[in-house]
Amino acid sequence: MHMTLEETEALVKSVFETNGVLTETARSLACALVHAEAAGQYGHGLRRIPAYIGQARSGKVDGKARPVATRPRPAVLSVDAALGYAYPAFDLAVADLPAIAREQGIALGLVHRSHHAGVMALTVERFAELGLVALMFANAPASMAAWGGRKRLFGTNPIAFAAPVAGEDPLVIDLALSTVAAGKIMAAKQKAVNIPEGWAFDREGRPTTDANEALKGLMAPSGGAKGAALALMVEILAAGLTGSNFSYEASSFMEEKGTPPSVGQMLIVIDPSAGAGSAAERIAELAREMTAEEGVRLPGRRGQTARRTAIEQGLDIEDELIASIRALA
Numbered sequence: 001m002h003m004t005l006e007e008t009e010a011l012v013k014s015v016f017e018t019n020g021v022l023t024e025t026a027r028s029l030a031c032a033l034v035h036a037e038a039a040g041q042y043g044h045g046l047r048r049i050p051a052y053i054g055q056a057r058s059g060k061v062d063g064k065a066r067p068v069a070t071r072p073r074p075a076v077l078s079v080d081a082a083l084g085y086a087y088p089a090f091d092l093a094v095a096d097l098p099a100i101a102r103e104q105g106i107a108l109g110l111v112h113r114s115h116h117a118g119v120m121a122l123t124v125e126r127f128a129e130l131g132l133v134a135l136m137f138a139n140a141p142a143s144m145a146a147w148g149g150r151k152r153l154f155g156t157n158p159i160a161f162a163a164p165v166a167g168e169d170p171l172v173i174d175l176a177l178s179t180v181a182a183g184k185i186m187a188a189k190q191k192a193v194n195i196p197e198g199w200a201f202d203r204e205g206r207p208t209t210d211a212n213e214a215l216k217g218l219m220a221p222s223g224g225a226k227g228a229a230l231a232l233m234v235e236i237l238a239a240g241l242t243g244s245n246f247s248y249e250a251s252s253f254m255e256e257k258g259t260p261p262s263v264g265q266m267l268i269v270i271d272p273s274a275g276a277g278s279a280a281e282r283i284a285e286l287a288r289e290m291t292a293e294e295g296v297r298l299p300g301r302r303g304q305t306a307r308r309t310a311i312e313q314g315l316d317i318e319d320e321l322i323a324s325i326r327a328l329a
Contacts, residue, residue: 005035005315008046011326012049013026019328020064022064028088031087032118032122035307039119043181050328075106077110078110093267105274115261119174120160123267124162125300137266139264143156145218145228150218185215200218203217
């Protein structure tokens with residue numbers, strides 16, 4: 001089925017509202033999920049809706065929660081997501097952190113009692129569009145072992161980064177510290193297709209191409225021991241420093257029932273003019289140097305191009321997916 005982004009957002013918003021989610025939260029969810037879909041990040045897009053709705057119905061996530069921000073230090077914004085969805089908390093951070101960063105040179109956003117962070121590129125990019133540099137860290141329910149172990153300890157624990165580029169779209173880096181994001185394995189399960197070798201292990205630590213076994217087992221860390229070490233770093237930044245559940249304490253983002261995941265996210269937002277007034281121009285020089293070489297593409301460009309095409313031409317969405325979303329109303 002072909003739908004415009006506006007039609008898709010309206011449908012998604014109405015489904016959440018029908019299930020008792022606050023209008024402003026439903027609007028935030030619809031924007032985040034539809035733009036994830038538009039960017040080609042299907043594992044974080046519309047296929048998340050059944051789990052999100054199921055958790056609202058069971059009370060695992062509070063669809064009526066309103067995030068609350070406090071300012072414990074001059075450069076620090078603490079946001080309580082109140083066991084609701086993460087996106088309204090991110091909206092609050094995007095509203096408040098830029099002024100703090102311009103005043104202090106740097107701002108720290110600490111989000112706790114939170115939920116699935118989705119496509120973090122879409123969050124950090126919003127700061128870069130305002131001329132700011134942003135870093136974001138998030139932990140997630142445990143799916144990876146410490147290097148050499150077999151116990152689920154760390155989540156896929158993504159890192160995202162965005163910087164302004166003079167005269168161009170921002171440069172955006174968004175990566176999970178597993179070989180792939182868990183959402184890609186979830187999407188493979190829903191489509192009943194195998195996953196490539198190297199993505200995951202089963203519960204016994206054996207490599208598997210079965211998405212079902214992978215979801216019950218372990219994600220493979222990107223870069224082996226280095227990826228596992230970075231996952232530990234993110235665990236400390238996103239959960240340890242925000243007072244959130246560690247990954248091994250957090251319940252699943254995908255299962256409908258259980259206690260709230262209550263994970264955390266950290267944002268670091270920098271005003272580049274505090275260090276170099278010409279930062280965006282210098283970054284543009286670096287970008288030109290990179291892309292002058294044939295075959296080199298700046299990180300984030302594929303998703304930005306896909307979203308721009310979707311805004312202009314709409315989305316082609318599987319009929320069964322639209323039907324499953326409408327059935328939730």
